[in-house]
Amino acid sequence: MDKRKVIFDVDTGSDDAIAMMVAIQNPDRFDILGMCSVNGNRGIDYTTENTLRTVEWLGSDVPVFRGCALPYASTLDPWRRPRIPYGGANGCASGQSSIHGDLLDLPEATIKEQDKSAVMWLIETLLASEDRITLIPVGPLTNIAHALRIEPRIKEKIEEVVIMGAAYHVGNITATSEFNWWIDPEAAKIVMDSGLNITLVPLDATHSAYVKGSELREMCKSGTRAAQMMEKLVSGRIKGYGAWQPMEEEDAAPIHDALCTAYLIDPTVIDDMREVWVDVDFSGGPADGMSICDVEKRHPDKKPNCRLALHADREKFVKILADACK
Numbered sequence: 301m302d303k304r305k306v307i308f309d310v311d312t313g314s315d316d317a318i319a320m321m322v323a324i325q326n327p328d329r330f331d332i333l334g335m336c337s338v339n340g341n342r343g344i345d346y347t348t349e350n351t352l353r354t355v356e357w358l359g360s361d362v363p364v365f366r367g368c369a370l371p372y373a374s375t376l377d378p379w380r381r382p383r384i385p386y387g388g389a390n391g392c393a394s395g396q397s398s399i400h401g402d403l404l405d406l407p408e409a410t411i412k413e414q415d416k417s418a419v420m421w422l423i424e425t426l427l428a429s430e431d432r433i434t435l436i437p438v439g440p441l442t443n444i445a446h447a448l449r450i451e452p453r454i455k456e457k458i459e460e461v462v463i464m465g466a467a468y469h470v471g472n473i474t475a476t477s478e479f480n481w482w483i484d485p486e487a488a489k490i491v492m493d494s495g496l497n498i499t500l501v502p503l504d505a506t507h508s509a510y511v512k513g514s515e516l517r518e519m520c521k522s523g524t525r526a527a528q529m530m531e532k533l534v535s536g537r538i539k540g541y542g543a544w545q546p547m548e549e550e551d552a553a554p555i556h557d558a559l560c561t562a563y564l565i566d567p568t569v570i571d572d573m574r575e576v577w578v579d580v581d582f583s584g585g586p587a588d589g590m591s592i593c594d595v596e597k598r599h600p601d602k603k604p605n606c607r608l609a610l611h612a613d614r615e616k617f618v619k620i621l622a623d624a625c626k
């Protein structure tokens with residue numbers, strides 16, 4: 301089987317950790333070149349440490365690079381909603397904190413981050429690569445946007461970008477917006493307008509791929525390190541979602557970012573995929589960070605800029621997670 305060369309871009313985060321875990325547990329499918337951290341769920345110190353913890357816990361030797369500590373531009377405007385996780389917990393809706401916690405409940409990392417910024421490493425690695433590389437950004441798109449602005453020639457080396465972000469019909473941070481895009485809408489705009497081969501996995505798809513408590517307990521019976529991590533992190537998510545954003549099923553939670561990895565293992569895990577033009581509002585008003593998904597083709601002059609995942613096959617997703625816990 302051909303391995304895909306991939307780079308994760310993560311604001312780790314419980315679901316980011318599971319997304320990386322699923323890839324690490326599938327070494328026949330993924331050649332993981334690196335993990336880039338980014339500001340998002342928590343400040344960059346936390347997301348970098350959490351990424352190191354995840355990699356070390358799973359016995360992987362994938363290098364970790366520290367990425368951008370602040371969004372691309374949104375924090376420059378004093379009138380815009382504060383969204384700056386300076387060092388610690390961010391200003392997101394209260395329930396988010398129990399879903400991720402500041403530091404993941406894994407041993408403190410003893411491995412170290414690399415001595416190079418994520419953006420510079422991304423550029424150098426892409427330019428030097430003979431093969432095309434798939435990017436898996438599952439946090440705010442700050443690092444990717446900077447890399448594209450600094451060195452647009454990297455585009456030729458990018459096979460596909462599989463993004464967790466955006467939302468067609470739901471929001472999870474404001475009434476209109478999904479968290480990753482709301483944190484850094486200018487970066488989302490740069491990436492969506494880049495002409496890259498993009499698969500966009502928004503909340504609509506990830507919410508349809510929730511995991512039930514009973515399924516979690518079953519898949520974690522194996523007791524492997526992956527299963528132990530899964531048990532701790534996803535049970536925290538189920539508690540947090542129950543309190544903050546109940547799913548259609550009680551005792552269940554989505555694991556957003558892991559759906560991107562699952563899609564790369566089996567594209568049919570997305571059972572409703574459309575070619576769509578997607579844009580983002582970054583005006584600073586009430587719809588700041590909102591994704592505009594032209595599913596109904598109201599703008600025939602706009603060419604689709606991504607494949608938009610609108611729904612997932614929940615059972616296939618749960619099976620992929622269970623296999624990763626073996």
Ligand code: BDR
Nearest residue numbers: 313315316438479480556
């Ligand atoms: C996204 O926001 C973060 O909290 C999660 O890690 C995920 O990437 C979902 O909106």
Ligand code: CA
Nearest residue numbers: 313316438439
């Ligand atoms: Ca994330």
